[in-house]
Amino acid sequence: MLRLLLAHPGVRIGALTANSNAGQKLGSVQPHLLPLAGRVLEPTSAEVLAGHDVVFLALPHGQSAAVAAELGDGTLVIDCGADFRLEDAGEWERFYGSAHAGTWPYGLPELPGGRQALKGSRRIAVPGCYPTAVSLALFPAYGAGLAEPEAVIVAASGTSGAGKAAKPHLLGSEVMGSMSPYGVGGGHRHTPEIVQNLSAAAGEPVTVSFTPTLAPMSRGILATCSAKARPGVTAEGLRAAYEKAFADEPFVHLLPEGQWPATAAVCGANTALVQVALDEAAGRIVVVSAIDNLTKGTAGGAVQSMNIALGLPEELGLPATGVAP
Numbered sequence: 001m002l003r004l005l006l007a008h009p010g011v012r013i014g015a016l017t018a019n020s021n022a023g024q025k026l027g028s029v030q031p032h033l034l035p036l037a038g039r040v041l042e043p044t045s046a047e048v049l050a051g052h053d054v055v056f057l058a059l060p061h062g063q064s065a066a067v068a069a070e071l072g073d074g075t076l077v078i079d080c081g082a083d084f085r086l087e088d089a090g091e092w093e094r095f096y097g098s099a100h101a102g103t104w105p106y107g108l109p110e111l112p113g114g115r116q117a118l119k120g121s122r123r124i125a126v127p128g129c130y131p132t133a134v135s136l137a138l139f140p141a142y143g144a145g146l147a148e149p150e151a152v153i154v155a156a157s158g159t160s161g162a163g164k165a166a167k168p169h170l171l172g173s174e175v176m177g178s179m180s181p182y183g184v185g186g187g188h189r190h191t192p193e194i195v196q197n198l199s200a201a202a203g204e205p206v207t208v209s210f211t212p213t214l215a216p217m218s219r220g221i222l223a224t225c226s227a228k229a230r231p232g233v234t235a236e237g238l239r240a241a242y243e244k245a246f247a248d249e250p251f252v253h254l255l256p257e258g259q260w261p262a263t264a265a266v267c268g269a270n271t272a273l274v275q276v277a278l279d280e281a282a283g284r285i286v287v288v289s290a291i292d293n294l295t296k297g298t299a300g301g302a303v304q305s306m307n308i309a310l311g312l313p314e315e316l317g318l319p320a321t322g323v324a325p
């Protein structure tokens with residue numbers, strides 16, 4: 001987030017706050033952020049956050065509501081956590097195990113009606129990284145009525161998706177040279193968020209089988225999504241629906257036919273690459289998308305949403321070109 005905000009011509013960075021690192025200089029925990037290296041991290045309190053036009057929260061799940069409640073309606077609060085993403089309180093409680101805090105406008109502008117919901121808003125819920133990759137891949141097929149309402153998704157994520165806390169399954173020796181699934185069988189908390197987005201696009205309930213996997217890379221998500229094609233769907237009609245959906249999108253690109261997305265191509269960029277095919281033998285639509293989980297999948301999407309909410313040019317300050325190789 002700070003890397004992006006440092007390059008944003010409309011932003012001046014105010015207080016930087018933390019929890020266990022409060023009192024440390026930012027340079028001691030994030031040495032790459034050189035222009036801010038000497039800044040001291042403050043405790044996350046209402047007094048410290050007061051007076052800012054925009055506050056980005058990037059807290060563990062369940063902690064945003066208390067902080068947001070201290071901030072007036074004049075402050076744009078952008079929550080990178082999950083607390084305000086879901087509309088269904090029952091699904092929140094089932095997957096997160098706590099009381100539902102509420103629902104804020106959802107920070108995925110590319111979804112139908114997405115920009116409208118964000119304009120002028122003073123509260124924004126940034127989507128989860130997998131729901132970003134999957135929703136961008138499948139909403140055009142559902143929006144155009146081309147897919148049956150049962151999606152199967154297998155997605156690989158880099159380890160930064162899990163945050164920085166020490167976890168045994170994220171030790172370098174466990175992750176290097178290996179891929180492994182987790183949250184299998186409908187257990188991952190992003191499942192209801194994906195269901196919410198795809199059902200809204202389809203205008204009917206969509207069921208989702210979602211299997212996340214951990215890949216030996218630090219950044220990136222590659223989502224392979226498929227759904228049975230509705231009768232009469234052709235490869236040309238399918239491609240036309242995707243071309244139409246993304247025609248004016250600054251950050252979502254349908255690749256030329258025959259090219260497939262790769263995570264390296266979007267590293268550091270607020271870009272989603274998408275490709276679609278009709279598997280005629282299987283009667284299925286197959287869509288692959290790639291994003292950087294920390295950019296389009298979190299911080300970039302948050303800044304893009306901020307730009308829209310504040311009436312700034314949507315692309316301002318955001319990199320669209322990946323770092324390669």
Ligand SMILES: NC(=O)C1=CN([C@@H]2O[C@H](COP(=O)(O)OP(=O)(O)OC[C@H]3O[C@@H](n4cnc5c(N)ncnc54)[C@H](OP(=O)(O)O)[C@@H]3O)[C@@H](O)[C@H]2O)C=CC1
Pocket residue numbers: 017018019020021022044057058059060061063080081082127128129160161162163164165293294297298
């Ligand atoms: N990583 C990803 O790909 C994605 C992450 N997100 C969301 O972004 C947010 C941040 O994720 P990420 O950076 O990966 O998480 P990390 O676990 O790496 O970092 C969480 C940060 O929150 C701080 N913190 C913890 N408790 C408190 C508290 N009570 N008050 C103030 N600060 C606190 C910690 O500060 P300290 O170090 O000082 O203790 C820590 O720096 C989360 O809400 C996550 O759900 C969303 C989409 C994708």
Ligand SMILES: CC(=O)N[C@@H](CCC(=O)OP(=O)(O)O)C(=O)O
Pocket residue numbers: 080081082127128129130157158159160161162163212214
């Ligand atoms: C690799 C990995 O562990 N990824 C995280 C998803 C990170 C993310 O987007 O999620 P939230 O903002 O919802 O926490 C996970 O599966 O829990």
